[in-house]
Amino acid sequence: MRIVSPRGLTVTIGVVLSAGALLTAFPFLWMIFGSVKPHSEAVGHPPRILPEEPTLRYFAQLFGELDFARYLINTVVVVLISMAGVVLMAMAGYGFAKFRFRGRGLMFFLVLATMMVPVQVTMIPTYLVLNGMKLTDTLVGIALPGLVSGFGVFLFRQFMVTVPTEMIEAARIDGAAEARIFWRIVLPLSRPVMAVQIILTFIGAWNSFLWPLIIAGDERLYTLSVGVSLLNRQIATSPSLQMAGSTLMVVPVLIVFVLFQRHIVRGFTLSGLR
Amino acid sequence: MRQPLAPYAFVAPALLLLLTFGVLPILVALPVSVTDLNLGGLADWSRVGFAGLDNYRRLFADHAFWQALANTGIFVLIGVPAVIAVSFVAALLLHRSENRFFRALRAFYFVPAITAIVAVSLVWGYLLNTQFGLVNHLLSIVGLPPARWLGDPVLVKLSVTLVAVWRGTGLNIIIFLAALKAIPREYLEAAELDGASELRKVVSIVIPLLRFAVFFVAVTTVIAWLQFFDEPFVLTKGGPLGESTSISLFLYQKGFAAGQFGYAGAGTVVLFVIIAGVTLIQLRARRSDADR
Amino acid sequence: MRRASWALAAAGLLVLTACAGPGPEANAGGAPKELTVWIMGDSSAHFEQLVKPFADRSGIGVDTVAIPWDSVDQKFTTAVASGNGPDVLQIGLSKLRTFADSGALLELDERTLKDHPGLAAANFLDGVAGFATTDGGDPVSVPWVSDTRVLFYRTDILADRGLTEPPATWDEVRAHAKVLAGRGKGRYGFHIPQWDNALPVIMTWTQGGRIVDAAGAIDFDTPEFRKAVDIYTGLYADGSVPADPDFDQVQGFVSGVTPMLVSGPYLGGAIAAAAPELDGKWAVAPIPGGAARTSLLAGSNLAVWRASDNRDGALRLLDHLSQPQTQLTWYALDGQLPVTKAALGDPKLTSDPLTAVYAAQLADANPLPPVPNWDGETGKALLDTLNSIVLTGANRDTALRDLYAATSGTSAG
Numbered sequence: 002m003r004i005v006s007p008r009g010l011t012v013t014i015g016v017v018l019s020a021g022a023l024l025t026a027f028p029f030l031w032m033i034f035g036s037v038k039p040h041s042e043a044v045g046h047p048p049r050i051l052p053e054e055p056t057l058r059y060f061a062q063l064f065g066e067l068d069f070a071r072y073l074i075n076t077v078v079v080v081l082i083s084m085a086g087v088v089l090m091a092m093a094g095y096g097f098a099k100f101r102f103r104g105r106g107l108m109f110f111l112v113l114a115t116m117m118v119p120v121q122v123t124m125i126p127t128y129l130v131l132n133g134m135k136l137t138d139t140l141v142g143i144a145l146p147g148l149v150s151g152f153g154v155f156l157f158r159q160f161m162v163t164v165p166t167e168m169i170e171a172a173r174i175d176g177a178a179e180a181r182i183f184w185r186i187v188l189p190l191s192r193p194v195m196a197v198q199i200i201l202t203f204i205g206a207w208n209s210f211l212w213p214l215i216i217a218g219d220e221r222l223y224t225l226s227v228g229v230s231l232l233n234r235q236i237a238t239s240p241s242l243q244m245a246g247s248t249l250m251v252v253p254v255l256i257v258f259v260l261f262q263r264h265i266v267r268g269f270t271l272s273g274l275r
Numbered sequence: 276m277r278q279p280l281a282p283y284a285f286v287a288p289a290l291l292l293l294l295t296f297g298v299l300p301i302l303v304a305l306p307v308s309v310t311d312l313n314l315g316g317l318a319d320w321s322r323v324g325f326a327g328l329d330n331y332r333r334l335f336a337d338h339a340f341w342q343a344l345a346n347t348g349i350f351v352l353i354g355v356p357a358v359i360a361v362s363f364v365a366a367l368l369l370h371r372s373e374n375r376f377f378r379a380l381r382a383f384y385f386v387p388a389i390t391a392i393v394a395v396s397l398v399w400g401y402l403l404n405t406q407f408g409l410v411n412h413l414l415s416i417v418g419l420p421p422a423r424w425l426g427d428p429v430l431v432k433l434s435v436t437l438v439a440v441w442r443g444t445g446l447n448i449i450i451f452l453a454a455l456k457a458i459p460r461e462y463l464e465a466a467e468l469d470g471a472s473e474l475r476k477v478v479s480i481v482i483p484l485l486r487f488a489v490f491f492v493a494v495t496t497v498i499a500w501l502q503f504f505d506e507p508f509v510l511t512k513g514g515p516l517g518e519s520t521s522i523s524l525f526l527y528q529k530g531f532a533a534g535q536f537g538y539a540g541a542g543t544v545v546l547f548v549i550i551a552g553v554t555l556i557q558l559r560a561r562r563s564d565a566d567r
Numbered sequence: 568m569r570r571a572s573w574a575l576a577a578a579g580l581l582v583l584t585a586c587a588g589p590g591p592e593a594n595a596g597g598a599p600k601e602l603t604v605w606i607m608g609d610s611s612a613h614f615e616q617l618v619k620p621f622a623d624r625s626g627i628g629v630d631t632v633a634i635p636w637d638s639v640d641q642k643f644t645t646a647v648a649s650g651n652g653p654d655v656l657q658i659g660l661s662k663l664r665t666f667a668d669s670g671a672l673l674e675l676d677e678r679t680l681k682d683h684p685g686l687a688a689a690n691f692l693d694g695v696a697g698f699a700t701t702d703g704g705d706p707v708s709v710p711w712v713s714d715t716r717v718l719f720y721r722t723d724i725l726a727d728r729g730l731t732e733p734p735a736t737w738d739e740v741r742a743h744a745k746v747l748a749g750r751g752k753g754r755y756g757f758h759i760p761q762w763d764n765a766l767p768v769i770m771t772w773t774q775g776g777r778i779v780d781a782a783g784a785i786d787f788d789t790p791e792f793r794k795a796v797d798i799y800t801g802l803y804a805d806g807s808v809p810a811d812p813d814f815d816q817v818q819g820f821v822s823g824v825t826p827m828l829v830s831g832p833y834l835g836g837a838i839a840a841a842a843p844e845l846d847g848k849w850a851v852a853p854i855p856g857g858a859a860r861t862s863l864l865a866g867s868n869l870a871v872w873r874a875s876d877n878r879d880g881a882l883r884l885l886d887h888l889s890q891p892q893t894q895l896t897w898y899a900l901d902g903q904l905p906v907t908k909a910a911l912g913d914p915k916l917t918s919d920p921l922t923a924v925y926a927a928q929l930a931d932a933n934p935l936p937p938v939p940n941w942d943g944e945t946g947k948a949l950l951d952t953l954n955s956i957v958l959t960g961a962n963r964d965t966a967l968r969d970l971y972a973a974t975s976g977t978s979a980g
Binding site: 044046066124125129137214219220227230231233 | 631636651817842843
């Protein structure tokens, strides 16, 4: 029995979601407003949400006095390198999902095991390995430890299990090579999870802090995260400057996400996966 | 054309990277945990001595270790169901419509997940400040007393968990949304024609079809929360008096920050065993459930 | 979608080959080599300005690398593990013992310093000169910048309550604070930061006591320390101090909620930046005390990496940085106080009322004892004990007994 019309339900849901969205995004709004507040307003009491005398002084400081333009470029490069990792993870997920082979169970457990290690433990061994490979103080070295994640492989595996095996078998019978099957059939069908993983990889690489800090021998290779961390002096911080740095870190990601979203949806309705 | 080496070829690159940067450190932690490796030993290997099970004995005798363990347990028990429930419900609601408005809303829910923890801590630290923060200011406007969000032994756990849940739902909403999109429309349309209500559609069709996604989110969320580090580190540094210290943070402070790598190694091994154990239980439960 | 990800990956690889890091060829042989210097926080831009005259004069390039404060442990650890370190690095006093114990720093004995009279211990403040941190060993660092703790107070708020002079003893502090807390609900008289493990030590020193015994080990079991505990817990018991762990010092002082507190010169800068309208309404005074007015000597030193391939250049840089003129220039650029006696006596500093107080206080200041990991162990135990007494009502005698048991015997150098 339908009590509420479908359109009415949609509107109600819309309202509920909007309230939730506002609450969820509120700290983010606070951060953006904080980035243009002069120092006296930032530490003023009682706290006001909107700035009274907004100023772009802090953004100018980031790009002028501090080296944030360079940090931005480094971050973009690290993100681009990390995209190669998405393909590697998709391949591994496919291998674990659709094949039976010796050692599969052990290998998959090892993949999961990498998620169970706090990252501080990996710090020293990773540095020593990269040092041995002469990759310290390079952007490749910075991107390498985080290139592939157990989480990503796990994610791909879970979704690729649902890919219809009949299609793969049919292609095999037709004589297609495994690689071709992967590129032409499996990957296109995995569009939603690919999109998810690309977004996750993007975020992870964009916000990466530990590896750029340790592996860079020079601040010329620092990323945005490290740059913002530099703004944290021992006690006397400039809150507005930190907010400006943080805003700079978040806004581009948000833009990419918004643009990317439409692409996913469009790709989906055209893909014929029904 | 049979290519028997194909699976190995697919799996090898990722596996190689994971072995080098993920498995190797665990393998290193085990022998290190039975030595007294510290900063000096790192510089000069001849200064490292065998310590037997001393590190483990010290660890289990340390009151702060058990406190951190208990705290982590509380975080997991409260946080994981919260994250799963909130993400699932939000994804369901967001999936309702594909119009521009709903698509725009998604971005808002996603924002906490993409914000770097450095920024998150800054903002929440200001908002939750007991004396000068916005939240208590708003409470005072409506006549409620201020709360010690980050100062009270009980409240601090809730505050830290809240911030972590706020951050953690974004990713999982995306995963659930992707899974929801993979549900063939015909199933839902057929159910509607049969007269099923919204709620019934969700319970009988959506939830069962999303089993994979729910399982995935559950396993990864538990693993992540057992390693809870960022939020307590930046918001409270584990205080006050260790009330919000998680096991990972304890390891970091007692072990790595103090250069006691042998001790940290022992703690790492213990933590790894716990996480592996919990995960295996979850995997077993799933397998027996799937067999039914 | 798949084509897009390929394109992204290809673009990435192109970009990376173009932007590959500096590479080891950058420092190929040849005469004056470059010096890599690790500087904390965001001071690196200013530092480059400071060393420019040195670089021009000596032909030795200086490459400054900024290290975030919170991450210095990670950077140092990986450097020690791999052997790849800088040539010169800035080290906060509290970390000095830990870093010295690693053996990665160059010992600065008389022979090494022979050609660098500017680095002789006599040039520096008595409290930190020749600060030897290894057991009977030579110093492994030279002082660079100093920091101390003084009393900050709001002259206008105190005058309002009839208090015309800043308190000179801790009893006066308690009395003043009680009066100020009487202004009403939500108003206090003093602020004790719950993370400040130096304040109880300062309180002990001003009673004429020490926390390191004659054998060089930590010993809190002294009557002076117990007096300090009384002061600390008394301020809380009077209701003069807020009990929130996240209380913000700057906001507290600026808003008037806590019109008196003990802090360092950085607070002066922060107040000036946050509330220029308060100019003239606040002042600083020497640390209150009874038998002594000894305060904290904090700051940073500079060390040379033992495995550096340009020791001579590094020492010359240190020499340059210790020159009184350089020290004064650094103060003007970055706001960090000098540590050489000559610079501290300079009229440029003594003519300003604020810095005059800081400089005078520095003449009577001690560094914290160089125990390994003061912040994580001894200092933490001290704070936990005191905070458990004042915040959770733990029994004072039991708590103190536990503190003595946990900390006594810890070697301080």
